[in-house]
Amino acid sequence: MPLGDSGRRLRMVMLALAIAVSLCAGRLVQLQGFDSSALAATSASQLTRTLPLLPSRGDITDRNGEVLAATEPAVAITADPVHTAPHAAEITTVLLKYLELDRTKTMAALTKPNTRFVYVAKKVPAATYTKIAAELTDLDLYGIFRESDPIRTYPAGAVGSNIVGFVGADGQGLAGLEYGRNTELAGVEGKEVYESAPNGSKIPLGSSVVTPATNGVNYQLTLDSELQWVAQRRLAAQVTESKADTGTAIVMNVKTGEVLAMANYPTFDSNKPGKADAEDRGNRAVSAAYEPGSVEKVLTMAALMDSGVAKPDTKVLVPGRVSSGGGYIKDYFSHGDLQLRLRGVVSKSSNIGTVLLARQGDKATLHDYLARFGLGAKTGIELPGEAAGHLPGPDMKDYTRDQISFGQGLSVTAIQEAAAISGIINGGVYHQPTILKSASDSTGASVPLDRAAPRRVVSAETSAKVRDVMEAVVVNDSTHKLAIDRYRTGGKTGTAERVNSSCGCYRGYTVSYVGFAPADNPEIMTYVVVDNPRAGDTGSGVAGPVYHDVMEFALSRYSVLPSTRKAPEKPIEW
Structure with missing residues (x-):
């Protein structure tokens, strides 16, 4: 049986290699020469998170400094279902140790398809969230985040309530001075933009830009x-x-x-x-x-x-x-x-x-x-x-x-x-x-x-x-x-x-x-x-x-x- 033509075989191999190299080179030119900006932006968006920094709402006090309306630090707990879905049961167990949540609804939020953002709980005291975050870190469970979500309190209760008013669940004033002076009391929101790892955690040495929030105006009333x-x-x-x-x-x-x-x-x-x-x-x-x-x-x-x-x-x-x-x-x-x-x-x-x-x-x-x-x-x-x-x-x-x-x-x-x-x-x-x-x-x-x-x-x-x-x-x-x-x-x-x-x-x-x-x-x-x-x-x-x-x-x-x-x-x- 005659042997194949080694010259032809070599030429065929070289031609295939040339085509492959040409395709790779063409793709490289496309990626680096034509699509580099778009791809960089896509990569940055996937690796960058923006965290809103809510200002502290201004206090309202009486003429003698007694607090009638104040803000306590609190957060809204959020989740990225892409990361929480595989460990939803374990994460839910941790959350229920500190918060009064419905297990079924919490599981549903943590496993929600086709989204990377859901709210899990709102108005959670900052100290409580710190404990939750620490335990999740110890268990190597990722995907739970926080947003500032302060709690408005009225230490005097009904005293002066028709003057002071109140805020809604979104923190916006709905009555009284809380409504009439809402813009001044609310302040101006800031933000933190930082690079994150694929699991959502902040990269320690990554880029981070903070635009600080401007806290609200404090009002002292003539009220005694x-x-x-x-x-x-x-x-x-x-x-x-x-x-x-x-x-x-x-x-x-x-x-x-x-x-x-x-x-x-x-x-x-x-x-x-x-x-x-x-x-x-x-x-x-x-x-x-x-x-x-x-x-x-x-x-x-x-x-x-x-x-x-x-x-x-x-x-x-x-x-x-x-x-x-x-x-x-x-x-x-x-x-x-x-x-x-x-x-x-x-x-x-x-x-x-x-x-x-x-x-x-x-x-x-x-x-x-x-x-x-x-x-x-x-x-x-x-x-x-x-x-x-x-x-x-x-x-x-x-x-x-x-x-x-x-x-x-x-x-x-x-x-x-x-x-x-x-x-x-x-x-x-x-x-x-x-x-x-x-x-x-x-x-x-x-x-x-x-x-x-x-x-x-x-x-x-x-x-x-x-x-x-x-x-x-x-x-x-x-x-x-x-x-x-x-x-x-x-x-x-x-x-x-x-x-x-x-x-x-x-x-x-x-x-x-x-x-x-x-x-x-x-x-x-x-x-x-x-x-x-x-x-x-x-x-x-x-x-x-x-x-x-x-x-x-x-x-x-x-x-x-x-x-x-x-x-x-x-x-x-x-």
Whole structure:
């Protein structure tokens, strides 16, 4: 049998080798010359992980530094099923030692196909995760990672909750300051980009670039948590006792506009917002508009006296009723003709006397004064959901002027009315109400706060006259039950027919009481509003006791000096 041609065989082998080398060379040219950038990017993406660095949400404290909202370190545990699936049972056993998880759902997450990222647990304390990670490392189990997922806590619970608010599961503010100042509190997210091994672990000497997070702004409130607790507790008891729907109480520093307490009832615990009704998680002190009733007479008299229409001793003959808008306006008590001074009209809370005095002035002027006092517009307090209320225009009907003079036919919010009266009695200088005392960034540097400049609303002389008139209310109260020992005080009751939305009519009452001390140099003012009480229907009987107890505590707590002279007795009749 003839042997093969060795020359031909060699040529065939060399040709095959040449083709193979050419193919390899061509592939090499493609990889290094044409596809190198794309392939490098693909390789980098497979070996690079990006870890978000969440900022620490800013703290919220009261005026004395008591923490009302804070952030505790915590993480969200994530997994790469490509690495966890082969050892899902072992990893699950470790996780269940430290966390309350469902075994079946955890196994399903760890073995989920066609993905390299799943959440296993959220809001896990950082210390707990450290223990989990250590045990998984000891067992040589890979594929479990973490993301920053801080826990928001509210140490004071329900104290100030309507002001502070709360955050949702995603850490975003949903109510109160947590919502209104969410962007500032949240800060700016950072990130860490690092090279990882195929098993997902960080390469110790690999590339790592960190863009640090910027922590959120810290806010210190004007709120006094102890006074707030007293106000909430006392208000809750009175709303319950009077079988009312809701209640609000505001304590203000007259000289600065700072809100020292802002109580709502019913309220909620910021740690457990889901257990409260939605309407109780807001802040009625700024969002609920109502007809203020006779407390409004303070504003009416301030306008009349400042415009020169009347004085505290102006005489008014008050009949048993007065015609208005095709009907009659009466007082809450039956009487014949009364000879009252303006001081007496307010002291006896006479609707008729107020109407007769208001008719001596100009409607547009009255409107302008009420607008100057802040009615019909938001106060600008740093809380979300503020309502503007309703103030009839300067071309209002005559009967509308009659109504608004004694607190019906217009609507206000509690913060609006409180700020208006505070400005009138504070020498006539209005301070925009504020709940924020200061702000600072994560380095401790001060962050500026926008504040409206104080403005004059009435003269200092008018302010003194209004205080004179309001002090007469307390002095001439036959029971003296709202007087405060050792202090001269001024006050005013309010009882307004309540608008019922279901029938579009008046049904029930909204009662209130506002008071301040000392009468000759006011420092603290308290305003209490109780809506729809069914056991009691007067401001002095329902709202007054809350005012008295809260005010007594506040005066003592802030070391307000007692009055050195007795209140002068001035005539209310002629």
